């Protein structure tokens with residue numbers, strides 16, 4: 001089975017075996033059922049939490065296992081290889097290290113453990129109707145008023161917000177800074193049950209169970225101790241986590257891409273419109289083989305990126321961006337070829353390839369679009385002028 005990928009080393013080998021055995025209890029059919037019914041995969045999430053696979057990278061004194069980034073990424077890769085690319089995993093693993101490093105110690109000790117055990121669910125909110133790629137254009141404000149911040153504004157595309165207990169909110173302090181029109185960033189942890197918060201579900205389909213929401217803040221009061229990092233200076237705290245987001249999404253793209261190839265291979269072995277299985281035709285084999293080669297190269301690069309990010313090597317950002325670009329483009333091609341191999345069956349609900357195509361298509365523009373990824377390589381790796 002091409003989805004039984006080789007481990008990177010001894011530690012991720014054991015984790016992968018354990019995660020695979022947990023995921024076998026669910027399978028793609030469980031994920032698909034949640035997706036079709038529009039409900040969160042709660043049972044899977046709770047089992048992942050119970051087994052210690054959510055927040056594994058968080059230090060032990062805050063409820064995590066102090067695992068390496070490589071281990072966290074291995075869990076994400078296995079989820080995707082099994083056809084269960086949980087967006088919540090990416091969002092949670094992006095936010096938890098920022099919280100662990102930058103929240104007040106007592107705030108981190110209060111908020112992190114229940115998220116890691118699965119008792120509370122977390123959502124991440126940075127995007128706004130007019131501030132997607134350009135986060136610095138955001139308009140949601142947190143204005144200090146004595147022991148509280150008063151939050152007003154609207155966030156868009158917030159995955160799972162309707163089911164979340166806590167929100168990792170990225171907003172601004174209302175004072176446009178003088179630097180290139182960039183608005184300063186303030187990060188707050190917000191209790192989703194606070195008065196003044198409402199959600200509106202968006203009509204969108206990413207091929208995964210999580211629904212997307214607008215979150216509206218109408219003078220929401222947030223205690224100042226829920227500040228993460230410095231007021232109006234949260235950009236550094238947030239941007240330090242972006243490489244983690246890139247390698248996570250690259251691992252997800254790799255996994256979903258290989259999952260699609262595996263499904264196409266199974267089908268091509270059986271389908272025989274002219275008497276012989278279509279898998280024997282080069283025209284069918286070669287695109288699948290080429291996608292596998294591209295994805296495997298992306299995975300190797302992603303491993304280099306992960307180890308550079310873990311070492312805080314400044315080259316990590318370039319490698320992580322390159323891995324994200326290669327993996328997401330190759331995964332989307334793999335999903336497309338898998339549909340081609342299935343012919344008409346490729347667009348039926350029964351063969352379940354369109355949701356996977358949607359997810360791989362998403363990974364080319366979110367959480368960061370591939371043009372922006374290439375902009376960053378052009379500017380920061382090649383040393384060319386900023387191009388936007």
Ligand SMILES: Cc1cc2nc3c(=O)[nH]c(=O)nc-3n(C[C@H](O)[C@H](O)[C@H](O)COP(=O)(O)OP(=O)(O)OC[C@H]3O[C@@H](n4cnc5c(N)ncnc54)[C@H](O)[C@@H]3O)c2cc1C
Pocket residue numbers: 091124125126127129131132133134156157158159206212362365366367368369371372375388
């Ligand atoms: C299913 C889904 C789940 C999401 N979940 C979350 C979440 O949980 N929390 C959250 O905060 N956000 C979330 N997002 C938002 C996501 O991160 C944004 O969609 C993404 O950042 C892009 O923003 P945008 O859609 O406004 O695109 P825009 O910023 O409007 O960009 C549109 C297009 O313009 C091009 N472009 C933009 N800027 C440049 C540039 N500088 N150079 C070259 N080309 C450029 C790109 O092709 C880009 O795709 C989610 C989105 C989706 C679709």
